Amino acid sequence: MPFAVYALGLAVFAQGTSEFMLSGLVTDIAADLHVSIPAAGLLTSAFAIGMVVGAPLMALFSRNWPRRRALLFFLCVFSAVHVLGALTPGYGVLLATRVAGALANAGFWAVALVTAVSMVAPEARARATSVVVGGVTIACVAGVPAGAALGEQWGWRSAFWAVALVSVPAVVVIARTIPGTRPKAAPARARVELRALARPRLLLTLLTSALVQGATFCAFSYVEPLATRVTGLDAGWVPVLLALFGLGSFVGVTVAGRVVDARPRAFTAAGLVALTVGWTGLALSAENPFATVALVAVQGMLAFGTGTALISWVFRLAADAPTLSGSFATSAFNVGGALGPWFGGLAIGAGFGFRSPLWVSVLLMVLALGTAWASLGMRRAAGRRSPDRVPAVREQSG
Incomplete structure (x- = not known):
């Protein structure tokens, strides 16, 4: 695996920490900036909305740039707005920096996914995707708790400074390792790519991804009241549960990266079914502390492993949309992340x-199973109509 792919994962770690760390800082931000806690909570919503809208817009904006320039631009803007956020005395400026940071994050994600996949052989694409997505899972395990600890010790602004500083090594490595060549796509290619991304089977795959992430973040966002008010655990268990979910997520993306390229269809189908069974099991046994602790870790593994597989499917189905496929995968991920908690x-x-x-x-998982089944039906129908178009996909799908 090229070292540059790991540099992309490091940058995503910093960005993932920024996206989720405010959950432990809202009270301090509200008190410092003299706003309500719900107003401080809007900072997280603004980031999520910026990610959804920003991914395709930023991918279009930078589609003719060399990928190294695009990655460095987005990462430097991301770091700069965190410095501004750490310095600002006003809520309005902080809110604006969250939106700007989300747009930069979305642009980076879209380009990073495409770049990582383009730097490896076809049989290693899922593994490259898992390294990039793995940055988010490590953020859940280490970055978010570290941000909360910094906020507790030195105030919420220190967490913003830390995110900006962690981005610096990624900037240096990306500048040295990512090729500076321009993508092949011409300006007129954008329409071609948009038409490719409008294919029904690809749209169903994106919808499946959004539903899976919606199910994940719907449950994950309310782990604290579930653990303390339903399971009966002490509040001190909440960080443990969050860490277990993050560790499970890391295991999930790691396993997916090594398995999905060989058996993508079987892995994805098994993940969707297992996730549905797992959420049902947790809902039925939430009063049992042992079941809750174990299933939180298992569901983290299944959610991010299946999510990585679905992102890989997007790249398979959108091979002729190399510029925008990553942005649509990013948007689908964040649509689920925004709507699930709601x-x-x-x-x-x-x-x-x-x-x-x-x-x-x-x-949401039952709906995801339905959309995945519909996509499979379209694949079979396409195979009957055009048998000469499917051998390459069938050969890889196990």
Whole structure:
């Protein structure tokens, strides 16, 4: 695996830390900037929305740049807005930096995924994807708790400074290792790529990815009240559960990177079914501390392993959309990340209790199974109509 791919993973680690670390800093931010806690919480929502909208827009914006220039531009902007956020005395400026940081993060993600895949042989594409996505899982395990600890010790601004500093080594390595060649896509190619991305089977795969991530973040966002009010665990167990989820996620992307390229269809199907069963099991056994602790780790592994496999499927199905495929995969991931917690909150607000987000996750996974089955049906129909077009895919799908 080229060292440059790991540099991309390091940058994604810094960006993933920034995306999730505010969950442990909202109270301090609200007090320091003299705003309400819900207003401070909007900083996270603004970041998620910026990621969803920004991925395709930033990919289009930078589509004719050399990939090294695009990556360095987005990463430097990301680092700079965190410095500005650490220095600002006002909520409005901080909110603006979150949106700008999300746009830069989305652009980096879109280019990084395409770059990582282009630097390796076809049989190693899933592994390269897993290294990049693995940066997020390491952020969940180490970056977010470290950000919370820094905020507790030196204030929330120190966490923003840390994110900016962690980005510096990635900037240096990317500048030295990523080729400076221009992508082959011409300006007129954007329309061709957009048409390619409008194919029904690819759209179903993106929808499946969004549903899986929606189920994941719907449950993950309400782990604290589930653990303390349903399972009956002490509040001190919450960081442990979050760390276990992150560790499971890291294992999931690592395994996916080594297995998906050989058996992508079987791995993805097994992951979707296992996730559905797992969320159902957790919903039914949430009062049992042993079951809750074990299933949180298992579901983290399954969620990110399956998510990595679905991103790989996007690249397989969008081979003729090399510039925008990564941005659409990023947007699908973040659509789920934004809507899942909202759906879970609606269920809690409707009076169904703190177990209800798990049942919402089950429902989302049932829908994901449906969209995946529909995509498989389209594949079979396409194979019957055009048997000469499918051997390469069938050969890789095991």
